[in-house]
Amino acid sequence: MMNTLPSKQNHFSKDRGALGVWKRTERATRCYVAVGLCAGAAVGLMMTTAGVWAAEFYVAPNGSDTHPGTQEQPFASLVRARDAVRELKKKGPLTGPVRVILAGGTYRMQTPLLLEPEDSGSPDAPIIYEAAPGARPVISGGRPIGGWQKTPEGLWKTQVPEVAAGKWYFEQLFVNDRRAVRAREPDRFYFFMEEVRQTALEGKSERGPKGVGKEAELVVRLRPLDAAESLAKIRPQELSDVQMIAYHKWDITRRRLEGVGTEKGTFVSTGRKMKPWNSLGRGTRMHLENFRAALDTPGEWFLERDGTLWYMPLPGEQLERSEVIAPMAEQFLVFRGDPAGDRWVEHIVVRGLTLEHAQYLTPPEGFEPTQAAATIQAVVQADGARHVRMEKCQIRHIGTYGIWLREGCSHCVVQQCLLEDLGAGGVRIGQTALPQAPQRQTHHDIVDNCILRHGGRVFPCAVGIWIGHSSDNQITHNEIADFFYTGISVGWRWGYGESLAKRNLVAFNHVHHLGWGVLCDMGGIYTLGPSEGTVVRNNVFHDIDCYQYGGWGLYTDEGSSGILFEKNLVYRTETGGFHQHYGKENIVRNNIFAFQTQHQLQASRVEPHLSFVFEKNIVFWDRGGLLAGPWDRIRFESRQNCYWQAEGQPVQFAGRTLEEWQKLGHEVGSILADPKFRLPKTGDFTLAEDSPVRKLGFEPFDPSQAGVYGPAEWVQKAREVVFPDLPLPPPPRPAGSGRHASPARGEG
Secondary structure: OOOOOOOOOOOOOHHHOOOOOOOOOOOOOOOOOOOOOOOOOOOEEEEOOOOOEEEEEEEOOOOOOOOOOOOOOOEOOHHHHHHHHHHHHOOOOOOOOEEEEEOOEEEEOOOOEEEOHHHOOOOOOOEEEEEOOOOOEEEEOEEEOOOOEEOOOOOEEEEOHHHHOOOOOOOOOEEOOEEOEEOEEOOOOOEEEEEEEEEEOOOOOEEOOOOOEEOEEEEEEEEOHHHHHHHHOOOHHHHHHOEEEEEEOOEEEEEEOOEEOOOOOEEEEEEOOOOOOOOOOOOOEEEEEOOHHHOOOOOEEEEOOOOEEEEOOOOOOOHHHOOEEEEOOOOOEEEEOEHHHOEOEEEEEEEOOEEEOOOOOOOOOOEOOOOEOOOOOEEEEEEOEEEEEEEOOEEEOOOOEEEEEEEOOEOOEEEOOEEEOOOOOOEEEOOOOOOOOHHHOEEOOEEEOOEEEOOOOOOOOEOOEEEOOEEOOEEEOOEEEEEOOOOEEEOOOOOOOOOOOOOOEEEOOEEEEEOOOOOOOEEEEEEOOEOOOOEEEOOEEEEEOOOOOOEEEEEEOOOEEOOEEEOOEEEEEOOEEEEEOOEEOEEEEOOEEEOOOOEEEEEOOOOOOOOEEEEOOEEEEOOOEEEEOOOOOOOEEEEOOEEEEOOOOOOOEOOEOHHHHHHOOOOEOOEEOOOOEEEHHHOEEEEOOOOHHHHHOOOOOOHHHOOOOOOHHHHHHHHOOOOOOOOOOOOOOOOOOOOOOOOOOOOO
16 A cells, blocks of 8 residues: 655645744854853853844763863753753843754763753744754663673573662663564464453552552453463563553553463453443453563563563574663653743754653553543653744654643644654644633644654554644644554544634645554544634545544544535545544535545434535545445535546445435535546546536645655655555454454554
């Protein structure tokens, strides 16, 4: 399922016009003056074209925090450079930009850089943390692991003393710039639950360190026989570190085992009571992770509590030439303002830095099912941030989300950043709670021209870009690929209650290769709750495969209202190009829907109001039905659409011909006709000049404009990954299940 869309062209659209890029100007000649600071540091001053002075501090891996921070004698850490900026500000207001310039090389970090209101710049004097020209500074939250020995059975083995001493533990490992697989069974695909018995822990509910209650005990019986054999191989001393990862609908559950049952093929775990709308039960898929007997496939690793670290190398992997990194830090960068107190972190730029190797540690109570992994933090996290920019940065090899503009963040920009190999998702904007105080609301933020890929490696339920209770944001020209759940999610209100997700713009994004048959109920874009004024325009969504149900392109879920979808291309999705669960007054206009698998369009709930308008669209398919759901009872308007079954099969509208359907007031002015695409099988949906859809008022658009733009090497970076076809497991399929799932990559 390769993407073969025409080449993208660099261009500037009206949707990008509000980015407000801050441009730095400076003279080619600089004057440097040493200025004493209270801590004995020195700073270089430069004259800008406006005649104001600005400061520069230098940081290098071979520097020292006792140095003055000049280019000749740089600092060693970002923390010292931040403190030097603080010291400079105490001398009086800044009259120009302050730059913290990082030389190339690796900087080890165990605790995040904390930026607070006193670290702010101003519109004319921003604080800039950036790479030196041509340099690649890497901020690593990990530590190299050495001392490897080769065992007779072909494994690698070393000791990590801090683990044995109880000072360090890790659940991710990166070998030769690749996420290694934590030893698991089965190695591909899943075990299946045959029976789940839940017993309430009445009167003895336990509390984990974060206050999460253990309310119920689960006894799970697995099939087939090899599942029982795997359980039998778990040693008593490693039992409490073995984790069950269960996949159910749009969620996962991650819990520790507490015992192997007396009945063959059973295990015991405790946690919160199961949610009745998404519980574990017969047919639920799962795998077991992190026990010695599961270390049986090249690329897997296992860490024992006595500090012994094992790794089974891939073919051709050489011990003496390999880099092995284990993460220690959980976050890299924290912006901590105080919105309630009207104290902000603002006018800060982070440019050209690479942040990699951050971990997630499963708490004792595990991870309970949470849509979009909404409880998981990010390695770059902001509260009370305004006018903060991240440009040309990379975030990779992490265990959580990449960036979260959480509470009270506005006018922040994430631009031309690469986020890949993510434990959870890419970027989050806003909160799950609805903040009433205006200063605590997040709004007017931008994610533009970024590449987000290879996500959900610890939390398959995570989202590429997520907007919660937040308004007036722009998600534009991003490449989002290879996640196990939704690409872009907007809104966080189930039903028609109050929502802040208004007037968001989602435009010119290329979103593809989602789901991989792992989870259900997902979309290329997924909306939730009232979102009046939100526009989804000029995006391309394709290759979305679910497990049993719910692999859609445009998906308006519970209460989605007031959204315009126009000029989007949606093709090769599992269960439909467009699906409205329920909502009102959405407009689906001038889109192309092609080659969906099971059916092309779906609507689910019958409501008394106008659900949506469907007009001037092209629906083109070669298999599956056209409509799914009670279309003959839903209130909607449809007109001037073009439908074409490419294999010449009869076209049915809820069991009726087009003429019969039109007599009921639907599809006014619509036609059955070949739209005359150029090469639709290869992804080229260019319309011929004599296409009949032009007479319907359909406005041709250029899908090649979706995705990233700019330098050729950046555009090529988005295209460098070639994705395989969806892998399917061998028969027989389990009773009561639908389409089987694909193997989750990495740790998914």
